[in-house]
Amino acid sequence: MIMTVTLNAAIDKTYIVPKFPIGEATRAGRPLVHPGGKGINVARVVRQFGMPSLATGFVGGKNGEAITDMLSGLDVGHDFVRVAGGESRLCLTIIDEASGRATELLEPGPPVTARELSELKRKVELGARRSKVAVFSGSIPEGIPSSVYRELIAAAQAAGCLTILDTSGDGLVQGIAAKPFLIKPNEHEVARLLGKPLEREEELYPLFGRLLAQGIACAVVSLGAQGCIAAHNGTLYKVPAPRIRAVNTVGCGDSFVGALAVQLASGASMERALIQAAAAGAADALTFEAGFVRVEDVKRLAQEISVMRL
Ligand code: TA6
Secondary structure: OEEEEEOOOEEEEEEEEOOOOOOOOOOOOOOEEEEEOHHHHHHHHHHHOOOOEEEEEEEEHHHHHHHHHHHHHOOOEEOOEEEOOOOOEEEEEEEEOOOOEEEEEEOOOOOOOHHHHHHHHHHHHHHHHOOOEEEEEOOOOOOOOOOHHHHHHHHHHHOOOEEEEEOOHHHHHHHHOOOOOEEOOEOOOOHHHHOOOOOOHHHHHHHHHHHHHOOOOEEEEEOHHHOEEEEEOOEEEEEOOOOOOOOOOOOHHHHHHHHHHHHHHOOOOHHHHHHHHHHHHHHHHOOOOOOOOOHHHHHHHHOOOOOEEO
């Protein structure tokens, strides 16, 4: 089983409009509605690959109930802490068909108390005992210290779980201290680790050296349409993404991580895991739904990908 931790669950609504002019009223059709937040997206993708998944984290209010009901409907196992501080957030994506661009509007979500956080730690410990891989994804809500991922990852690892961290900012910097098995910043998030915006691929090489020396087994930097670069066990991999006609790239990183988690839980080689992940990230971009893949697309696209060892 794969456990995913989403500290700020969401209801994701995606509106597809012919044109989205700023400062004007736009009448939209019915949105696509899904349970969201990065870890929940990962859990859904894991399930699409046919592997059992357990989603945990924080939900609140009626929106929280809607999130867990939708997860049950998708056959995704869940065990969330219900917070008293308010409603789980709405995350809106507006896709402008004329330009092909997506605009996201992400609410902050409810605050979390220290007692609610202790409750989550207990759930993570229990879930990790039943899981091969634990995935920690997404932003950190108000009330929780940025050291949260460090503590949760340590708890999951103590239970024998392989851990993946996909977050940004201080949460990423502090989470690295727990030595997760794998981290996956994107090209923007890695700027925090580099201390400057990423300009050239080669700038990643010394960073990879530092991360591996710090005890991270695998560091993957996703580069959108350029694919990804990864370092594992002293080997550098470059994985070009297949060429596709993207309709929505929101959530592609979550599908990438979901496929990685499935492959690592199945004992696949890093090379195979990276190919499947790159194929899943691209497959997600073929659909309007965020964090959603058609497995047949992943299989087809995987055949177009070959890994280079640098
Ligand atoms: O990656 C896409 C997405 O997961 C959306 O589904 C939306 O819920 C948002 O990102 C949440 O990101 P965050 O980092 O705030 O948890």
